[in-house]
Amino acid sequence: MGHVGNRPGQHLVEGKGLMMQRRTEDRGVCKRLSAAMSATEFHTDREEDYRFLHSMLMEKKVHLLFKIHERLKRFEMRRPVPVQERAASLASQLAEELLYHGWRDEVKELLTLISKPHFKMDCLTGKNEVDEQMFPIFTFLLVTSLLRTHDSVAKREFEPALPPLPDDAMEEDEESVKIVSLVKTKEPLGATIKKDESTGAIVVARIMRGGSADKSGDELKEVNGVSLEHRKPKEILPLLACSEGAVKFKIIPGSTKEEMTSRVTKVFVRALFDYDPTEDPTVPCKDAAVAFKRGDVLQIVGADDDTWWQARRLGDGSGRAGLVPSKQLHEKRVALQRPRALFKLQNIKPAVPEDVDYGAITGIRIAGLRRSFRLGRKSSRARKSAQLRRWSSEIHGAICPRTYVEVVPYHKEPKDRHRLIVLVGPSGVGVNELKRRLVISEPDRYGVSVPYTTREKRRQESEGLDYHFVSVKEFEELILNHRFVEYGQYRGNYYGSNLDSVQRVMAEGKVCLLDVHPSKIKHVYTSGFKPYVVFVKPPRIEELRLTRRRAKFVCDENSTQVRMFSEEDFEEMLDQAEMLDSRYGHLFDKVIVNGDVAAAFRELKADVEKLDEPEVQWVPAAWMRSAPTKAWRSCSSLTGWI
Numbered sequence: 277m278g279h280v281g282n283r284p285g286q287h288l289v290e291g292k293g294l295m296m297q298r299r300t301e302d303r304g305v306c307k308r309l310s311a312a313m314s315a316t317e318f319h320t321d322r323e324e325d326y327r328f329l330h331s332m333l334m335e336k337k338v339h340l341l342f343k344i345h346e347r348l349k350r351f352e353m354r355r356p357v358p359v360q361e362r363a364a365s366l367a368s369q370l371a372e373e374l375l376y377h378g379w380r381d382e383v384k385e386l387l388t389l390i391s392k393p394h395f396k397m398d399c400l401t402g403k404n405e406v407d408e409q410m411f412p413i414f415t416f417l418l419v420t421s422l423l424r425t426h427d428s429v430a431k432r433e434f435e436p437a438l439p440p441l442p443d444d445a446m447e448e449d450e451e452s453v454k455i456v457s458l459v460k461t462k463e464p465l466g467a468t469i470k471k472d473e474s475t476g477a478i479v480v481a482r483i484m485r486g487g488s489a490d491k492s493g494d495e496l497k498e499v500n501g502v503s504l505e506h507r508k509p510k511e512i513l514p515l516l517a518c519s520e521g522a523v524k525f526k527i528i529p530g531s532t533k534e535e536m537t538s539r540v541t542k543v544f545v546r547a548l549f550d551y552d553p554t555e556d557p558t559v560p561c562k563d564a565a566v567a568f569k570r571g572d573v574l575q576i577v578g579a580d581d582d583t584w585w586q587a588r589r590l591g592d593g594s595g596r597a598g599l600v601p602s603k604q605l606h607e608k609r610v611a612l613q614r615p616r617a618l619f620k621l622q623n624i625k626p627a628v629p630e631d632v633d634y635g636a637i638t639g640i641r642i643a644g645l646r647r648s649f650r651l652g653r654k655s656s657r658a659r660k661s662a663q664l665r666r667w668s669s670e671i672h673g674a675i676c677p678r679t680y681v682e683v684v685p686y687h688k689e690p691k692d693r694h695r696l697i698v699l700v701g702p703s704g705v706g707v708n709e710l711k712r713r714l715v716i717s718e719p720d721r722y723g724v725s726v727p728y729t730t731r732e733k734r735r736q737e738s739e740g741l742d743y744h745f746v747s748v749k750e751f752e753e754l755i756l757n758h759r760f761v762e763y764g765q766y767r768g769n770y771y772g773s774n775l776d777s778v779q780r781v782m783a784e785g786k787v788c789l790l791d792v793h794p795s796k797i798k799h800v801y802t803s804g805f806k807p808y809v810v811f812v813k814p815p816r817i818e819e820l821r822l823t824r825r826r827a828k829f830v831c832d833e834n835s836t837q838v839r840m841f842s843e844e845d846f847e848e849m850l851d852q853a854e855m856l857d858s859r860y861g862h863l864f865d866k867v868i869v870n871g872d873v874a875a876a877f878r879e880l881k882a883d884v885e886k887l888d889e890p891e892v893q894w895v896p897a898a899w900m901r902s903a904p905t906k907a908w909r910s911c912s913s914l915t916g917w918i
C-alpha cells in the first residue's frame with residue numbers, strides 16, 4: 277500500500293490503504309467506491325487493486341446502498357405531502373366508537389401510556405408479555421401511535437419552540453440593542469450581509485422586502501452568541517449554515533435606516549431581457565434573486581444600489597421582492613459582450629415584388645390587403661442600405677442596450693379607441709394570411725389601412741380599396757410632413773403606409789391591423805395609437821416543411837411569379853425571424869408561432885379580443901405622461917430604448 281511516486285494516482289493508492297482498514301464501516305462504502313473507481317484510471321494493471329475493487333463492488337452492502345439511494349430519490353421526486361394533520365384523532369374517535377366501551381381501567385391506563393408518540397414498539401412485539409385478549413388493542417394502539425407521529429411531522433412540530441427572550445435582553449442597552457430570535461426554516465431569511473468598509477462592521481446589506489427580515493441597514497453584532505467583531509462576511513455564513521433550529525441575532529439599528537426606507541420606489545417596469553439567477557455567477561445570493569423573462573412586469577421596490585435593485589415580479593404570487601440586475605449593471609454587461617454584428621455576416625433576404633396582385637393569388641380582395649411593405653419589398657440597392665442600417669442598429673443596440681422600460685397600468689374604457697395592432701414577422705411567415713383571416717372573420721370589427729402609391733391605377737383596381745393613388749408631388753409632400761409609417765420605391769414608383777389611413781380605420785371604430793418592418797414601429801409608438809405589437813414567428817423547419825407543402829409564395833424580383841417554398845426560403849425565414857427577435861424583441865407584446873395556421877389565427881384573435889376586456893394592460897409610461905416619474909428618474913433614464 278505504501279506506493280510512493282510522482283504519478284498522478286499516488287494519493288489515491290494511499291487513500292485506498294486507509295479505506296481497506298475501514299472496509300467494514302458502512303459510511304465509507306460510497307467514498308471508497310468513488311475513490312476506487314477514480315483509481316482504476318491509473319492502476320487497472322495492478323492485480324491487487326483489481327481484486328480489491330472486485331471484492332468491494334461485489335459487496336452486498338454496496339448494492340443495498342444504491343438501492344436505498346434510488347428509493348430515496350424516487351420518494352423525493354414524489355414529494356409526499358400529508359393528506360391531513362389530524363389522522364391520529366380521527367383514528368382515536370373511530371377506536372372509541374368501536375372498542376372503548378366496557379374496557380377495564382387497567383386497559384384504559386395502558387392505552388393512555390402506550391398511545392404516546394415515543395412509546396417504544398419493542399414493548400408491543402413480545403406477544404407473551406401481554407394479555408392475549410389485549411393484543412388486538414395493542415396493534416391498534418401501535419397504529420394510532422404511528423399516526424400521531426405522522427401528524428406531528430405534518431404540523432412540523434419537530435421544530436424547536438422559540439426560546440423565551442432573556443429577561444435581561446433590554447436591560448443590556450435599552451436604547452440601541454435588540455435581540456432577535458428567528459427559527460431557521462426552509463424559507464430564505466431574505467437578507468445578505470457585507471462588511472462596511474468605513475467602520476469595519478458587519479452590516480445587513482440587503483433585506484428583501486416581504487422576506488423574513490426587513491430591517492435594512494442594521495448592524496449585526498452577534499450570531500448565536502458568537503461575536504462578529506472583526507469578522508469577514510464569509511466567516512459568518514458558515515455560522516449561519518451550521519446553526520440548527522433557532523438562530524439568534526444581536527442587531528443594532530443602522531443609522532441610515534429611515535433614509536433608506538424613504539428611498540423605496542414604486543415604479544413598474546417591463547423587463548426587456550431575460551434573467552436567470554441560476555446562470556449568473558455574480559449575483560450576491562441566488563436564492564434572494566428574482567428570475568424573469570423579457571416582457572415580464574416588475575415592481576421596483578428598491579433602487580438605491582448601483583448594481584442590484586430589489587423588485588417583485590408581478591403575477592408570481594409570492595409577493596416577495598428579490599434582487600434583479602440594475603439598469604446600469606445590465607448595460608455594463610452588454611457593453612462587455614462583443615457586438616455580434618461586427619463578427620457575423622447577416623443573410624440578405626431576396627426582394628419580393630410589392631406590386632403583386634394578392635387578390636389574384638388568393639382569390640380574395642379586401643381593401644388594403646396588398647403585399648406588405650416589409651423586408652421583401654426593397655430593390656437590391658435599398659436592400660444594401662437596409663443591411664447597413666441593420667448593422668448600425670445592431671451596433672447601436674450593443675452600445676445602448678435594452679434593460680427596462682417604465683410602464684403604467686392602463687384600463688381601457690369603452691369609449692377609448694381600439695389599440696392599433698401591429699403585425700411583424702419575416703417575409704413569407706404568414707402575416708398577410710393572418711390579417712386576411714381576421715378581416716374575413718369580422719369585417720365590421722377589423723380593418724386594414726389602404727396603402728398609398730404613385731403608380732398608375734390598373735383596370736381592375738379601385739381608388740381607396742386597393743390603393744390611394746396620388747401624384748409624386750403629393751406623395752413627397754406627405755413624406756416631408758412625416759405622414760408615412762413606412763414608404764419605399766419600386767420600379768420608379770412610391771408606395772407607403774400612411775398614418776392618416778391608419779387613423780381613418782381607427783376613427784371608424786375598427787381594430788386597425790398594420791404590418792410594418794419593426795424598425796418603423798417608432799412612428800406609431802404613441803399614446804394615440806397605443807400599438808400592440810405581435811411578432812409572427814415561423815415554427816421549426818420540420819413544421820414549416822410540413823405546413824407549407826401546398827403554400828404559394830411570391831418569389832420573383834422581376835415578375836409576379838408564384839412558386840412553392842424552397843428549403844432556402846425556409847432557412848431565410850428562420851434567419852430573419854432570429855434577427856428580428858434579437859433586434860426588436862423588446863418591442864413585442866406577443867409572439868405567435870405560425871405553424872398550424874388555424875391555431876395561430878385563433879390565438880391571435882383571442883389575444884386581440886382580450887385587449888378590450890377591463891383587465892389591466894401595462895403600457896409604456898411615456899404614452900400616459902410627458903415625463904418619466906421622479907422615482908423612475910432616480911432609477912435611470914428612459915432614453916434610447918426604442
Ligand SMILES: Nc1ncnc2c1ncn2[C@@H]1O[C@H](COP(=O)(O)OP(=O)(O)OP(=O)(O)O)[C@@H](O)[C@H]1O
Nearest residue numbers: 648703704705706707708709823827828871872873
Ligand atoms: N401556417 C401556415 N400554413 C400554411 N401556409 C401558410 C401558413 N401561413 C401562411 N401560409 C401561406 O404562405 C404564403 C405566404 O404567406 P403570407 O403572404 O401571409 O406571408 P407574409 O408574411 O405576409 O409575407 P410578405 O411579408 O412577403 O408579404 C401564403 O400562400 C399563405 O397562404
